[in-house]
Amino acid sequence: MADIFWWVIFPYITLTIMILGLLYRYAFRQLTWAAPSTNFFEKKWLRIGSPLFHYGIVFAFIGHVMGMVIPMEFYQALGISDHLYHMGAIWGGGLAGLMVVAGLIILLIRKMTIDPVRIKAGFADFFSVLALLFVAGTGTYMTIIFNTMVIEYEYRETIGPWFRSLFVFMPKYELMSGVPFIFKLHVVSAFALFASIPFTRLVHIFSFPIKYPARPPQQYRSRSNYRKQGL
């Protein structure tokens, strides 16, 4: 029963909260949708912390796509041995994880010590950083320490297929029963973090301006689209 809760009900509930929350905020609270920067208040520490964290998390995201979304058979077909894959994952993922954790710690200390930044930060802001730190911390621990000291765990046989099965609405929850606790903790905390996204500053993930290079530099808008109305 516990397995069904954690690996079926919980992920779907959290993802539902995330999607509905995002839709609601986009439709009705778009005025609050921004990347809430404190660049204006402080620059020195942000210069180190922010790119470190953000680039780290972009790399980590790519790593998760490689590990969770792309099936193991794909790598085997390419002739990449399991050992080679894990070396890549430990080095690449470990580096990304360390970047994320180091960046987050710098940002957290900055948030706690720089006066205007602390005073203007709300509960949700601290929550986001702490939650990210927890998720990234467990992830980095798994990658760097657990995988090298305890066991080189083959998550591509359990967590990966389970994760993919969520999206075809046939969750293979039984795959998760034998997964080491630390991995379970990472997954559950990550899903909890997803649920919080619509209510925090993290919404800005979804507004990365990917179309910017493609648009003309100057933007004109008509006050009331008179042309469309057949001027």
Place this chain on the structure above:
Amino acid sequence: MRIKAQVAMVMHLDKCIGCHTCSVTCKNTWTNRPGTEYMWFNNVETRPGPGYPKRWEDTDRYKGGWELQNGKLKLRAGGPITKLANIFYNPNMAEMEDFYEPWTYDYDNLIHSPKKENLPVARPVSEITGKYIDKPEWGSNWDDDLAGGSEIVPLDPNVEKMQEHIKMEYEKTFMMYLPRICEHCLNPSCVASCPTGALYKRDEDGIVLVDHDACRGWRFCQNGCPYHKVYYNWNTHKAEKCNFCYPRTEAGLPTICSETCVGRIRYIGVVLYDADKVKEAASVEDPQDLYEAQLSCFLDPFDPDIQEKAKEAGITDAWLEAAKESPVYKMAMKWKIALPLHPEYRTMPMVWYVPPLSPIMNHITNEDELDTDGYIPAVDQMRIPVEYLASILAADDTEVVRKVLLKLSAMRVYMRGKTVGGVDEFKQSELVKEANTTPEEIEEMARLLGIAKYDERYVIPTGRREMDDDLHYKQGTCSLEDLAPAEGVNPTFGMMKVRDNL
């Protein structure tokens, strides 16, 4: 040809008395909310001085505006790819300390202080942190009227590059006021800097606005604007800027800064321009050619051919009539006495400045003894160095500023001659030739610069409304459209979409 109309402004610096009424009414209208305390959509700075924010003209630091790279127009702070790579941290953005930390005073203490030996004081309290600021060290107009003198003046980037040493002795120094609002440029670099496309220039009147729903707070506009007239609201995390008081101009009223201007220095009018020419004009090689290039974008509202094409582009008769009466067209394009602020930024700014005359420095003790042509060399001996004005208004081209000052001097001599005699002498003089003017033009200029009334200074056609749906509804509601229900209508859930006939 793509004809568009632009509502533009001219400021006649000779008449600015530096009273800051424009700034104060603007602030009371637009930026009196949390997050906007430090913003001055309109500010008046004393020149020479670092301005607001400090050293905003330092393009090496803030990387605002455009530059030419291999003949191509590029944003100085980097194009879209560079920006996306730097999106997590903007190295060029001005910080709060470049503006100032806004504060109020602990007035409460004046009333509620217990009886003490010494008078209670109202200590400054930061509006950001709520903590006492023991010693405010910079604020809006901290350097007003050259306060800070020889310590502050050298911070002016225009002074830095001047060959001549600026004299700071009281008898020899100079000073002028420079009121600044958003330039509502023809080639706005803030718009091009916005990754989300939230900033835009309006088709109808050229006003540059921020769509707050779309703005995601990436902040590239803030330093992308070389005039530093886009601000970051730390409370809403959105960009804010001067909106040329569009609710007023749409109703045919001047902006609040103009309306309340004590010196009546401001003029608002419509100009027609060819949007297809802007990019080419902004890309001319020599920065000193930018002024002429910009002038070449404007269209003659009296040309029947232009009128025809403007109508095809959807510009109404009311706007065409206003373009003919436009004080901006007269001053900036016809008489060429108003100059754009820092044309070298290649943004094609649309707030124009008539440079100020200033007392002639040497030798002239009795102006009665000065013959008419004596004014020609006198232009170069005015207290405000021509190089300084040229650095601000003409990309260091002193000849452009000199011509304007000559014309203004000629106007002064002629109008003086009308009362004390000397008009005939003036008409034959070298001055009138050198200034490239005529008595008729001077009479017209003198009227507009000196005694023009409200409806001559502000020729603003109303925005178009006739195609709006539901005009009847709009007539009866306040500006909270879609937020508050119309009078007599019961609020529905969330007060959204109270109109049932849409």
